[in-house]
Amino acid sequence: MVDRKALPLVIMTGFWGVVGIILPIIVHFLMRGSPNKGIVQLMLMMTAACCYLFWLCAFLFQLNPLIGPQLDSGLIAFIQAEWENNPVNPN
């Protein structure tokens, strides 16, 4: 069963970490003389910060849900038949 807690966290943190931390450092060396260097670095860092925070909030919100969705009965039957979800631990 694919780990749905750690894996997305690692991947997303890694991705936005590269965009927000590693890339600006690379840009620092690539764009040494350019007057736009500061702007590019700032844009990368802020994009990474905003987008990562947004994803993180959505992730954490659904991590431990306190309530569940209310579905029509017919829909429940359909979902049970058609959707192949993660297999549940048979408790």
Place this chain on the structure above:
Amino acid sequence: MGSLFRSEEMTLCQLFLQSEAAYACVSELGELGLVQFRDLNPDVNAFQRKFVNEVRRCDEMERKLRFLEKEIKKDGIPMLDTGDNPDAPVPREMIDLEATFEKLENEMKEVNGNTEALKRNYLELTELKHILRKTQTFFEEAEIHHVQAMHDPSLTEENFGLLGEESQRSGQALRLGFVAGVIVREKIPAFERMLWRVCRGNVFLRQAEIDTPLEDPVTGDQVNKSVFIIFFQGEQLKSRVKKICEGFRATLYPCPETPAERREMAIGVMTRIEDLNTVLGQTQDHRHRVLVAAARNIKIWFIKVRKIKAIYHTLNMLNLDVTQKCLIAECWCPVQDLDRIQQALRRGTERSGSSVPSILNRMKTKEVPPTYNRNNKFTQGFQNIIDAYGISTYQEVNPAPWAIISFPFLFAVMFGDFGHGFIMFLVALYLVTREKQLQAMKINNEIFDMFFGGRYIILLMGLFSMYTGLIYNDVFSKSLKLFDSSWDPHDPQTFKPYVADTLKGSTSLQLDPNASFPKGGPYPFGLDPVWALSTNKITALNSFKMKISVIFGICQMFLGVMLSIVNHRFFKRKVNIYFEFIPQVIFLAAIFGYLVVEIFVKWIIFTWRDAGTAPNLLIGLIQMFLFQSDPKNLWYSGQVGFQTFLVILAVICIPWMLLIKPFYLRHQQKFGQYQYQEVPTGNLLDDSDGEEVVYHSDSERSHYDPEPEEFNFGDVFTHQCIHTIEYCLGCVSHTASYLRLWALSLAHAQLSEVLWNMVMRIALQIEGIAGAFVLAGVFAFWACATVIVLILMEGLSAFLHTLRLHWVEFNSKFYDGQGYKFHPFSFEDLSEYSIED
């Protein structure tokens, strides 16, 4: 430092220009576009300035050019716009240009006059031709009637006004006169009536319409006219008829009586018309040729004339130092560009052939320089929306680079739909990739200009909206199922999938996270697609969106406060750091930072097991302020004590912000250490003689008056009071204001869902071939409504709210915005020098 983070360092310079070189130097500086001249003669009347004659000559030239342009447009000749940017011509060339324009104008006027005269002639001849033709029929009819009358004397009444052949004439006792002419067709009924009344029915009018409309020589309009002929007897009636014709502006023509003479006249008229046509054609050709030759150069001439005018306007602002035979200018310029300006001056001096070099001299001054932000085409849009609120004070932190990302991102939080964001992105992409062509087209529509100017903003807004749309899992109100859903419906009673009996028992069931949420984990990217199908989607997502709004709001406000310390450090205001910045941070962090931490902790710690006992954060916050505590709302030991500590800490910050700084400043002043803190002057260098300002006119104090003021305790205290209250109340009210992020995102999602359910869904349920046609039509309606309502209207609304969030909630934490914009003398925008506006 030439970056966008704060405005450039500016310096006041004095330029000493030799009189001969002045024109060329100013021209070079205009091409460079980096200096802002100050008006050294503000008291002088516009008509008393030194170069007023030259300006007047330029105005004359422009007037002539405009006359030519009008003529060119009238003929529909296209004006060649090569996009060339010719240099400003030297004064000698100006005389040549004036002569050229004078010649062209005179030629055009002559040609126009001639054309008018020729056309008038042509009109007369044409009317005469028609008269001759029509009267032929009149006289022929008269023949017949007369013959009849001769044989039928009882019909003599009708025959009175008739002319006869020569043979008849000798038999007639009465001689009748007639006039023939042409009148505008619409006036005929009134004309007839007037004739009948005035002449008491004793005149006889025949009229016939001219089929082709004739061209009026003056206005060029096509007019319908009619030929008429009036028969009368006696001199009195003749004079009356003539007067009436004059009154109705009918033109009378001499018409010969005999048919032979008429035929001769007709032939003569025809030949003359032919000749006139030829002459008219040649005149038009000549005019056309002159205009085509002018049209090739007219755009360039316009630019040249405007440049000359601009240079002379600027020269008018300079001061003439009679003893040293040179002109003195004062200007603001960026320190970084001093080299380029020196080079431009050198170029100008060389071009004018003068031997004495021009001198640039930096000056010390206490005046506040203008604010200059060096933008490129990408950042200019964002700078504009910040400047619309207020230009940054000289050298304070510029909010624009931060807004490049925060503005589109907050917009996207409110707009959050992948489909709509994608369309927005495509439109902006078109504007960006075609920007050169679109700029060349010079479209003057204001609304298009607004969208075009903000094309990079719209591009980023579209991109971020796609991202937030994916996280909200909203594509035109439908959800994407990129991964498997995390919710697997299981009966909480049996922990097995629901059986048909249970499902039949009720219309809808709420899934229990204990049973239906696998231990695997949440949906990896964004919101779970199952929420799109649920009926309690709004209730569940409200909590999510509100918390997001508060988190991002507090983050942005915190960023604002952090930017204020950058300002304090740059302007070396230590007082502000200790007595404003630190209590501000503590206040914000103690209350709202704590709230954000609580949100995250609640998300992480509490599971379905605690669904009944999970704390309500909002009530907790309120109770924290009121120093109450509801035991059911507490969730960690020592919470009451810790919260009390935080509130007291925050409350201490208020007098800290309010009282200490004014008293400290007063203490400083008493001991003679007071420096007037408010005016930043970080650029006082002198690398030359450091001459003081000699020709500076004191009457121009449109900007800050930097004389050190006396320390007024009352003022300072009041100011500090306002600042403190604004900050503390602002923290609370702005945090609530950020909830608009939730409100708009909810509205957008609901609008889009309603549009789908009420429009497309109905069409999709129609079966058969008819359904296909109905669907096509309904899709068109759905698409139009999506673009107009959801993208345009909602987009504008979200744009406005984001703008407000930046202007009020973000800027109030650090922005002063009292500067004035650097407006360099440049040839790029010459429209202000045209005489049109």
